[in-house]
Amino acid sequence: MSESFYSSDVIIIGASLAGCAAAIELARSGRSVLLLDKATFPRRKPCGEGLSSRGRAELLRLGIGEREVREIGLELRGYRVDRNGSTIELVDSSGLVGIARENLDDLVLRRAISYQSVCFRGGISVRAVHLEKGCFRVESNGGELSSRFVILADGSNSKSARSLGLAVPELNRPRYGTSSAWRVTGGSLPSFVTVAFVDGGELYVTPLLNGRCNVSVLGTKQLVQRASRSDETRAMLKRVSSMADLEFDIIGDPLGAGPVNIGYRASEIDGALLVGDACETLDPCGGFGMTHALISGRIAAECLHRALSAQAGSEELSRYAHEREQAVRDIRGFTRLTSYMIGSELGRLTLPLVAKLGMAGMISNAAHSPTERRLVGSVIRTAGVRSS
Numbered sequence: 001m002s003e004s005f006y007s008s009d010v011i012i013i014g015a016s017l018a019g020c021a022a023a024i025e026l027a028r029s030g031r032s033v034l035l036l037d038k039a040t041f042p043r044r045k046p047c048g049e050g051l052s053s054r055g056r057a058e059l060l061r062l063g064i065g066e067r068e069v070r071e072i073g074l075e076l077r078g079y080r081v082d083r084n085g086s087t088i089e090l091v092d093s094s095g096l097v098g099i100a101r102e103n104l105d106d107l108v109l110r111r112a113i114s115y116q117s118v119c120f121r122g123g124i125s126v127r128a129v130h131l132e133k134g135c136f137r138v139e140s141n142g143g144e145l146s147s148r149f150v151i152l153a154d155g156s157n158s159k160s161a162r163s164l165g166l167a168v169p170e171l172n173r174p175r176y177g178t179s180s181a182w183r184v185t186g187g188s189l190p191s192f193v194t195v196a197f198v199d200g201g202e203l204y205v206t207p208l209l210n211g212r213c214n215v216s217v218l219g220t221k222q223l224v225q226r227a228s229r230s231d232e233t234r235a236m237l238k239r240v241s242s243m244a245d246l247e248f249d250i251i252g253d254p255l256g257a258g259p260v261n262i263g264y265r266a267s268e269i270d271g272a273l274l275v276g277d278a279c280e281t282l283d284p285c286g287g288f289g290m291t292h293a294l295i296s297g298r299i300a301a302e303c304l305h306r307a308l309s310a311q312a313g314s315e316e317l318s319r320y321a322h323e324r325e326q327a328v329r330d331i332r333g334f335t336r337l338t339s340y341m342i343g344s345e346l347g348r349l350t351l352p353l354v355a356k357l358g359m360a361g362m363i364s365n366a367a368h369s370p371t372e373r374r375l376v377g378s379v380i381r382t383a384g385v386r387s388s
Contacts, residue, residue, distance in 0.1 A: 008032040008033055008034040008119065008147060009026070009031040009032045009033065009147070009148075009149065009308060010022075010026055010031060010032075010033050010034070010147060010149045010150065010151060010304060011033075011034045011036065011136070011138055011145060011147040011149070011150045011151070012033055012034070012035045012036065012150070012151040012153055013036050013037075013126050013129070013138070013150065013151070013152055013153060013154045013160050014036070014037060014152070014153030014154040014155065014276075014278070015035050015036065015037035015039075015041070015109055015112070015120060015122070015153075016037070016045070016105055016153065016155075016276070016293065017104070017105065017108055017276065017290055017293040017294050017297065018153040018275040018276030018277075018278075018293035018294070018296055018297035019035060019037070019151065019153030019275070019276075019297060020035070020105075020108040020109050020111070020112040020297070021058065021062060021108065021275075021293065021294045021295075021296075021297030021298045021301070022151050022153065022275060022297035022298065022300050022301040022304075023035045023112040023115075023118050023301075024062045024063070024108075024111055024112050024115070024118075024301075025062070025297070025298050025301030025302060025305070026117075026301045026304065026305060027112070027115035027117045027118050028063075028115070029301070029302075029305040030117070031117065031304075031305060031308065032117045032118075032119075033117060033118045033119065034119050034121070034145065034147070035112065035113075035118055035119065035120045035121070036120075036121055036124040036126060036138075036140065037120075037121075037122050037123075037124065038122075038123065038124060038125040038126070039122060039123075040122040040123055041102075041105060041106050041109055041122060042102040042103065042105065042106040043102055043105070044101065044102050044181070044252065044255060045101055045102075045105075045255065046177060046178065046179045046216075046255040046256060046257040047101040047179055047214070047216075047284075047289070047290070048179065048204055048206060048214060048216045048284045048287055048289070049098055049099055049100060049101050049179070049206050049208065049214040050076070050096055050097070050098060050099075050193055050206050050287040050290075051069075051073065051096070051097050051098075051099050051104070051287075051290050051291065052094065052095070052096060052287060052288055052290075052291045052331075052367075053094045053095030053096070054288075054291050054295070054331070054367075055288075055290050055291035055294055056069055056095060056097065058291065058294035058295055058298060059108070059294065061298065062108070062111060062294075062298070063111060064107060064108065064111055068107060069097065069099070072099055072100065072103040072104065072107065072209065073097040073098060073099035073104075073208075073209070074097060074098045074099070074191070074207055074208055074209050075095075075096075075097055075191065076092075076096045076097060076098050076191050076192060076193060076206075076207065077091060077092070077093075077096075077190075077191045077192055078090050078091040078092035078093075078096065078192055078193070078360065078361070078364075079092060079192055079193045079194075079195055079360070080190065080192040080193070080194045080195070080242065081194075081195045081196075081342070081351055082194060082195065082196040082197070082240045082241055082242055083197065083348065083351065085241045086241070087241065087242050088351050088352055088355045089192065089355060090351075090354065090355055090360035090361070091358070091360065091361050092360060092361050092364045093361055094361070094364045094367075096193070096287070098193070098206045098207050098208045098209075098213075098214070099208065100181075100208050100209075100212070100214075101290075104290070121142065123141075124140050124141060124142045125140060125141045126138055126139065126140045126154065126159060126160055127139045127140060127141070127159065127163075128159065128160070128163035129150060129152070129160040129163050129164055129272070130163065130164075131164065131269075131270055131271075131272070134148070134270075134271075135147070135148055136148070136149070136150045136271065136272060138150065138160075148271060149271045149272075149273075149304055149307070149308070150271070150272045150273075151272075151273050151274075151275055151297075151300055151301075151304070152272060152273070152274045152275070152278045152279075153275045153276050153278055153293075153297065154278055155276070155277045155278060156257075156259075156260070156277040156278065156281045158265075158274070158277075158278040160272075160278070161265055161274060161278055164269060164272060166265045166266055166269065166274070167265070168263050168264065168265055171259055171261065171263065174221075174258065174259035174261065175201070175218055175219060175220070175258070175259060175260050175261050175283065176218070176219065176220065176221050176223075176224040176256070176257070176258030176259060176260060177216060177217065177218045177224060177256070177257050177258055177260045177284060178216065178217050178224045178227045178228050178254050178255065178256045178257070179214055179215065179216040179217075179254065179255055179257075180214075180215050180216075180230070180233060180250055180251075180252070180253070180254040180255070181212060181213075181214060181215075181250070181251040181252055182212065182213050182214075182215050182248045182249065182250050182251060183211055183212050183213075183248070183249050183251055184211045184212075184213060184246055184247070184248060185211075185247045185248065185249050186245075186246060186247030187245055187246040187247065188211075188246075189205070189207045189213055189243075189246070190207075190242070191207060192207075193205065193206050193207075193287070194240065194242060194243065195342060196236070196239075196240045197342070197348070198217070198219070198223065198236055198239075199223065200219040200220040200222060200223035201217060201218050201219015201220060201223045201224075202217070202218050202219060202285065202342060203215065203216070203217050203227075203236050203237070203240070204216040204217075204218070204284075204285075205237070205240075205243070212251070213248075215233055215237065215248075216284065217233065217236070218260065218283075218284060218285060221258070224256060224258065227254065228254045228256055229254075230250045230254065233250075233254070234248060234250075259281075260281055260283065260284055261281060261282075261283045263280070263281070264279070264280050264386065265278065265279055265280070266321075267279055267320055267321035267324055268317050268318065268320045268321055271307075271317060273300040273303065273304065273317070273320055275293070275296040275297045275300045276292065276293035276296055276297065277289070277293070279296060279324070280292070280328070282331065282332060282335045283335055283338075283339050285335065285338050285339050285342060285343075286331070286334050286335030286336075286338040286339070288331040288332075288334065288335055288367075291331060292328060292331060295324070295327050295328065296324050296327075296328070299320065299323050299324050299327060300320055300324070302323075303316055303317055303319055303320040303323065304316075304317070306319075325386060328384070329381050329384040329385065329386070330367050330380050330381055330384055331367055331384070332383075332384035332386070333367070333380035333381055333382065333383035333384025333385075334363065334364065334367035334380055334383075334384070335384075336383050336384065337363060337380065337383055341354070363380065367380055
């Protein structure tokens, strides 16, 4: 490998949304970045493919304009919950968009590598990360790399985090997920994310551009194993009252993930910062996973830049956990409230009242702009307090 492959201020492991957001922010601050990923792009990955307005705002901060988002995304009006053969509309005017993950990842990666100080290498699988004498040694199929600082953006099953001894707590009720791309060949989808309750979990259908949609199933391992077969997923779609007359063709193979609600790891250890799902996985039911990835990547980069500029760099790094927590608490609270509404019997019974009073939009908008809606925002922030 060339010498330039080794010499960089920061090594980022994982070139999806969180890793690219960090790379862009560091490059804009004049830092050199080595960005690694085991995959080649564009590529599909399991995702609900709904992006919130806060996520869109983060893209704008990274230099990706609304026109670019609209070219690959479809504006959505909120959620439609299919319950006992009837449909409840939860209108959300906050700016939700359905966007194919491979297209968004590719867009953000191209933005990152447009900076000369960002060196991207795909097909590099990181086996382990070790801290030795104040420097991180990265073992990969491309050889050994080293840097004083690393950002771990390699997902909820992060090998890098595990090799540094950063474990996650055991889950009493782990949830799993699978997602697949489909094309509507007969009829048309409404511009809502459709949520349907199935035995053992939920089915989510997110409309995308050009007649495509994402179909995700969340719940028990047994449910997800069933949904990994296209004929089972098709049967689930047919049982949704608002989709019974539509025709679907699957595109590609279903992709599985799990557990999708892993909880927390430490945010930072001795100069290694965890971002996105490597740090915390928000249950996908709330649709804030991609937003959290962008936010945490940007904040980690800001803290690292200050650490590189300051003599007391460790103090700057220690701020990352607090700053990420302050930014994430609102969307975590929204996710928990959403999970309760769709996962508990009492929550499901109150959905018609929530729809009638327009509370879904109020809660969602408050999660995006809590300071502008102080009463509802304070409730969401309280619900989002990190539990030990």
